[in-house]
Structures are given as structure tokens and as C-alpha cells.
Amino acid sequence: MQKTFFDDTYLLDSPLAVDLYRRYAKDLPIFDYHCHLSPRDIAEDRVYTNIGQLWLECDHYKWRMMRACGLPERLVTGDASWHDKFVAFAGIMPRIIGSPVYAWAHLELKTYFGIVTPMNAASAEAIWQQANAQMANGAFSARQLILRSNVEALCTTDDPADSLAFHQALAADDSFHVRVLPSFRPDMVVAGLTKPGFAAYLQRLSTAAAMPVATFADLLAAVESRLAFFVKTGCVVSDISLAAFSPVTGTRQQAEAAFAAAVAGRPVDAAADAAYQDFMLRWLAGLYRQYGLVMQLHLSAIRNNNTRRFAALGPDCGNDSVGPAVSTAAFGRFLDAVEQEGGLPKTIVYTLNEPQYYELATMIGNFWGDVPGKLQLGAAWWFCDHVDGIRHQLATAAATGALGTFNGMLTDSRSFTSYPRHDFFRRILCSFIAGYVERGEYDPDPAGLQQLIADICVNNARVFFKGE
Numbered sequence: 160m161q162k163t164f165f166d167d168t169y170l171l172d173s174p175l176a177v178d179l180y181r182r183y184a185k186d187l188p189i190f191d192y193h194c195h196l197s198p199r200d201i202a203e204d205r206v207y208t209n210i211g212q213l214w215l216e217c218d219h220y221k222w223r224m225m226r227a228c229g230l231p232e233r234l235v236t237g238d239a240s241w242h243d244k245f246v247a248f249a250g251i252m253p254r255i256i257g258s259p260v261y262a263w264a265h266l267e268l269k270t271y272f273g274i275v276t277p278m279n280a281a282s283a284e285a286i287w288q289q290a291n292a293q294m295a296n297g298a299f300s301a302r303q304l305i306l307r308s309n310v311e312a313l314c315t316t317d318d319p320a321d322s323l324a325f326h327q328a329l330a331a332d333d334s335f336h337v338r339v340l341p342s343f344r345p346d347m348v349v350a351g352l353t354k355p356g357f358a359a360y361l362q363r364l365s366t367a368a369a370m371p372v373a374t375f376a377d378l379l380a381a382v383e384s385r386l387a388f389f390v391k392t393g394c395v396v397s398d399i400s401l402a403a404f405s406p407v408t409g410t411r412q413q414a415e416a417a418f419a420a421a422v423a424g425r426p427v428d429a430a431a432d433a434a435y436q437d438f439m440l441r442w443l444a445g446l447y448r449q450y451g452l453v454m455q456l457h458l459s460a461i462r463n464n465n466t467r468r469f470a471a472l473g474p475d476c477g478n479d480s481v482g483p484a485v486s487t488a489a490f491g492r493f494l495d496a497v498e499q500e501g502g503l504p505k506t507i508v509y510t511l512n513e514p515q516y517y518e519l520a521t522m523i524g525n526f527w528g529d530v531p532g533k534l535q536l537g538a539a540w541w542f543c544d545h546v547d548g549i550r551h552q553l554a555t556a557a558a559t560g561a562l563g564t565f566n567g568m569l570t571d572s573r574s575f576t577s578y579p580r581h582d583f584f585r586r587i588l589c590s591f592i593a594g595y596v597e598r599g600e601y602d603p604d605p606a607g608l609q610q611l612i613a614d615i616c617v618n619n620a621r622v623f624f625k626g627e
Contacts, residue, residue: 211241409434509537532564
């Protein structure tokens with residue numbers, strides 16, 4: 160197929176793929192079940208007036224590429240003007256061929272501005288002017304961008320100590336019908352025991368829960384209280400980032416002893432911390448099952464590797480990496496322990512360590528049952544959500560399980576113009592499915608193909624995240 164620059168057949172490998180995409184995928188709504196958008200910005204309907212701020216204020220994917228091309232930090236996260244930052248970003252585009260950032264930026268430009276000009280140093284100024292002219296009337300607000308993206312629901316990422324005031328305001332706002340739901344993310348509760356800020360965090364948690372958190376029993380009571388509040392505020396999903404699973408099952412007594420030592424300022428060794436984390440993870444999994452929440456596990460990220468930049472900018476600034484694979488045996492032990500203690504909640508497992516897809520996919524298959532796709536290999540995440548990574552994840556999910564139960568794509572983004580990532584995924588999905596049909600390996604019935612594509616793109620997520 161002859162193609163032009165990011166035309167309507169982009170990533171669609173055959174006439175059948177084009178047909179499947181146009182008829183069954185293109186116009187489906189989006190259920191974005193994992194993102195990092197600001198609920199405050201949505202509640203206050205923040206307005207963006209220039210493309211530099213809209214794109215570069217908080218998108219660490221773009222920042223990382225700018226650094227890769229040698230741009231000084233003042234043009235990345237520093238005090239340069241939004242104009243200069245955007246021109247610098249556009250200028251690196253010819254150098255990042257093959258990066259998903261190149262694809263996403265041009266899809267965003269086309270989707271939200273109708274501009275199909277390749278970005279480079281020569282075109283940057285004209286694109287800046289054309290884009291900003293469209294933004295001058297206030298149409299590029301957080302809510303308007305969500306509505307233009309055909310989003311029906313999104314789940315933000317929220318700490319148990321967060322007040323959820325903006326989620327409450329959104330739930331009470333009858334003028335905005337997109338469901339903006341909190342996600343329960345207890346990283347500090349589970350993995351913060353040996354971190355310098357743990358004592359300060361316990362004070363935040365105590366204030367949020369309106370109860371003292373001095374003992375281990377207090378901690379459990381406060382966390383469950385906050386979880387119940389999250390559920391009351393619409394939460395249907397949890398999340399946590401993990402570097403490893405304990406090879407042994409931690410007991411409550413071990414967890415209590417480790418917590419007491421941390422609160423008293425005594426050192427907690429690695430074995431005690433591992434036992435604490437294992438108990439807390441299993442205890443939380445039981446709560447998720449009880450309250451009807453989906454458990455998301457994000458694995459194999461090494462975060463904040465650049466100490467100097469972390470000190471200057473904090474977390475989530477593009478200084479994270481793919482980490483080693485978790486122990487599949489330890490992961491299986493964790494799942495089995497939770498299953499024995501009352502049963503697993505619905506669970507999604509993501510990994511940055513792409514070669515481990517088959518190990519994780521076949522391990523979670525040991526615990527299927529009750530509902531379709533109860534445990535899933537999550538969408539290609541972060542460093543894996545490029546074309547080949549998405550194809551690999553789809554192929555693994557299909558070869559080891561039931562692809563038709565998969566929940567599809569998510570943005571995992573802080574940017575209100577990141578929703579073309581769903582379109583990016585849907586195009587790859589339609590080519591993937593078309594390949595089976597064209598090879599005579601799948602039923603060509605149009606009704607069946609429509610159902611399969613709609614289920615993966617949105618229907619499965621609607622059912623999976625019902626909070627039941």
C-alpha cells in the first residue's frame with residue numbers, strides 16, 4: 160500500500176486492516192483506566208493557551224527525547240519560554256525516527272490541530288503560530304480536550320492520603336458527564352518503610368483518615384478507612400509499582416515488628432522489609448477482593464536513577480529505566496498465597512521487562528476462572544508501548560490466553576493530548592487481527608470481527624472495571 164505522511168492508513172498493513180479500523184475501531188469511545196492526569200486541572204477546567212505548555216509542561220516522554228538530542232535543561236524543564244521549548248522540541252523531530260514520541264507528537268498535531276506538516280526546525284515557527292491561533296479562544300481546556308478525545312471514563316492515580324476533593328467536585332458537577340475516578344495507589348504504605356519520608360507520610364495518612372497511626376493496627380485501620388472512602392468516591396481500581404516479590408510469605412507478626420522498628424527509628428533490614436511488603440500486598444489484595452477493586456501491578460521499573468536531576472526536579476522527570484525481571488517463582492508464590500487466603504481480585508500485571516511476557520502470562524493463567532480475563536497481561540507499558548512492543552504484547556496475550564478478554568490500551572500519561580495513543584493502539588490491533596483473517600486463520604464474519612474489536616477497545620474495560 161502506498162502511504163503518505165501519517166495519512167489515514169498509518170500503521171494499517173492491508174485493505175482489510177483499513178476497513179476494520181474505519182468501520183469498527185476508529186470512532187469507539189475511550190475508557191482510560193490508568194492515567195496520571197491532574198484531577199484538579201479537570202475540576203477547574205484548566206485552559207491552555209499555547210502548544211508549548213500544553214505539550215511540554217509535564218510530558219517526560221518528550222523531555223527524555225529532548226535530552227537524548229543534547230538540548231540544555233533550560234529548554235526541557237528550565238526557565239526558557241514555552242516558545243523556545245516548543246521550537247527546540249520540534250527541531251529534534253528528524254533525529255528521533257522510530258521513537259513512539261515521533262509518532263505520538265504528529266498524531267497529536269493532526270488530531271487536535273488538523274496540522275499534518277512534518278515537524279522540524281524549519282516548520283517549527285509556523286506550527287507554533289498555527290496551533291496557538293486555534294488555542295486563543297479558550298477551546299483547549301482540560302475538559303474540552305477530554306470530550307474531543309471521546310473519553311467516557313478515566314482513572315487518575317491517587318495516594319491513600321489524598322483528599323479526593325476534586326473527584327468529589329467532579330462527581331457533583333452535572334455539566335461534565337465523563338466519569339473521572341480515583342485509583343488507590345499505596346506505594347508508600349507498602350514500599351515506604353525504609354524511605355526517609357515514611358514518618359511524615361504516616362502523619363499525612365493520619366490526618367486524612369482522622370485517626371492516629373502509631374501502631375501497626377492503626378496503620379491497617381487507617382488504610383482500610385481510606386480505601387472505603389475511595390470506593391465511596393467512585394474508585395474501582397488500585398495500583399502499585401513493585402521491583403520484586405518476596406521469595407517467602409511474610410507473617411503479620413513480622414510485618415508488625417518491622418513497622419514498629421521503622422516508627423521507632425531503628426534500622427529495618429532487607430529481609431524484614433520484604434516480609435512487611437509481602438504481608439501488606441496480600442492484605443491489600445484481600446481488601447481489593449472484598450471491595451470489588453481491580454488490582455494493578457506495575458513491575459520492573461528502576462526509578463529516579465539520576466541523583467543530581469532528581470534533587471533538582473523530583474520524580475517523574477524522565478530518569479527511570481527498565482529493571483530486571485521479577486522472580487516468576489516468587490510472583491507465583493504471591494498469587495498462590497492470596498488465592499489460598501480467600502481468592503485473588505481481578506488483576507492486571509504490567510512489566511517493563513518485555514522478555515518476561517511469556518513467564519508472567521503463563522503464571523497468571525494458573526489462576527484464571529470466575530470471570531473472563533480475571534488475571535491479565537497488561538498493555539505494553541511505558542518503554543514498551545512502541546509499535547513492536549504492542550505487537551509483542553498482543554501476540555503473547557493471544558498465544559497464551561484469550562485475547563478477546565483483553566482490556567485494551569491506556570494512556571499512562573499526564574498530558575491532555577495523549578489520547579491518540581489509543582488510536583495508535585487500535586490501528587496496530589486492526590492490522591494484527593486482519594493478519595489472522597488474511598492468512599485464513601480466523602473467521603472472516605464481519606459481525607464477529609466487529610464484536611472482537613469493540614470488546615478489546617472498550618467493552619471489556621467497561622465490564623472489568625464495574626466495581627463488582
